[in-house]
Amino acid sequence: MSKSKIIAGIAAVGAILYATSIYWSVEPDNFSPTQATETLVKNNADIAVGSYTTATLIKTIQTLDEKNGGYLSNSVLPPAIFMDNMPSWEYGLLEQSRDLMLVLRRDLSRSQTQSTENKDLQKAHGSLNVEHTRLFPTNADSEYKKTVEELQLYLAKLGDSQSDAQFYARADNLAEWFKQVEKRLGSLSQRLSASVGQYRINTDLSGDAGAEQSTFTPSGATVKTAWVDIDNVFWEARGSSWALYHYLKAARIDFKSVLEKKNALASVDQIILELEASLQPVSSPIILNGAGFGVFANHSLVMANYLSRANAAVIDLRRLLEQG
Numbered sequence: 001m002s003k004s005k006i007i008a009g010i011a012a013v014g015a016i017l018y019a020t021s022i023y024w025s026v027e028p029d030n031f032s033p034t035q036a037t038e039t040l041v042k043n044n045a046d047i048a049v050g051s052y053t054t055a056t057l058i059k060t061i062q063t064l065d066e067k068n069g070g071y072l073s074n075s076v077l078p079p080a081i082f083m084d085n086m087p088s089w090e091y092g093l094l095e096q097s098r099d100l101m102l103v104l105r106r107d108l109s110r111s112q113t114q115s116t117e118n119k120d121l122q123k124a125h126g127s128l129n130v131e132h133t134r135l136f137p138t139n140a141d142s143e144y145k146k147t148v149e150e151l152q153l154y155l156a157k158l159g160d161s162q163s164d165a166q167f168y169a170r171a172d173n174l175a176e177w178f179k180q181v182e183k184r185l186g187s188l189s190q191r192l193s194a195s196v197g198q199y200r201i202n203t204d205l206s207g208d209a210g211a212e213q214s215t216f217t218p219s220g221a222t223v224k225t226a227w228v229d230i231d232n233v234f235w236e237a238r239g240s241s242w243a244l245y246h247y248l249k250a251a252r253i254d255f256k257s258v259l260e261k262k263n264a265l266a267s268v269d270q271i272i273l274e275l276e277a278s279l280q281p282v283s284s285p286i287i288l289n290g291a292g293f294g295v296f297a298n299h300s301l302v303m304a305n306y307l308s309r310a311n312a313a314v315i316d317l318r319r320l321l322e323q324g
Helices: 003-024 038-042 051-066 085-108 119-128 140-158 171-193 230-254 256-261 265-278 299-322
Strands: 198-201 220-223
Touching: 038 051, 051 085, 051 140, 051 230, 085 119, 085 171, 085 230, 119 140, 171 230, 171 299, 230 256, 230 265, 230 299, 256 265, 265 299
Parallel strands: none
Antiparallel strands: 198 220
16 A cells, blocks of 8 residues: 555544544533423423423433533543543533532432432432543443433422422522532632633631631632643533523523512523523634733633623522522
């Protein structure tokens, strides 16, 4: 075989792998809470309180396997092994799903602190917490499918009056979930903002004169995300926003009566709009990291702006729910 044919073959394989990676990097389409509950409607099952949130959690986790290329974070085959944007997106989705799964198991499905945990949710939570890059001896993708199966059992029992499975749509439970959400959004916005590097004052012990911490930390430090991680943080934030966008739309239905009594439906809608804005298509082939007021755009700072605005609204709404 001639040298030119070998080079042409290598180039052809490289082009195919590159095109495949581009196709696999396309984010999945959005869906509505009613689409998530289509199976219940087809089976003539009752759509009980909590069905929309649970069904949306199921469909969101299923998206990991059903999107272009399937689940990529633990793949060792090309081109997935060379990709980092979509695996970062998957991780962001997983972290947001784990937060909701924790609150669903610990608060939303329990009436009191002394009540027993739902067995299906116990198993689902354990499977979802498997390390996202694990391939052997436990395959992460297989474990997440087990999570879906256990959640489907719980969802089916919600509409069964003979079952003890419950979903308590109370203001205090919604506030507990928002506590998790604001921590997640706050962390992401800080990491996104660090794309340009900035000096930050240490406020870890602010507001408590008697507070202490384990080890000494300086009064301030320059924080900057490594350039190789900038796009990873961006796509992690996109995956997290994508998941939260769907979860809030579902929660708006399940917690509608609670939100109406607090006159807070508009607040939830505003958060959803901020997240929707953060999910606008990226027209640039790469994630740009220009200076804050420089010539080139900085996609990380734009993303941080939307998430910070959403986080501020979540904090205000959580405080409103806690007022009683």
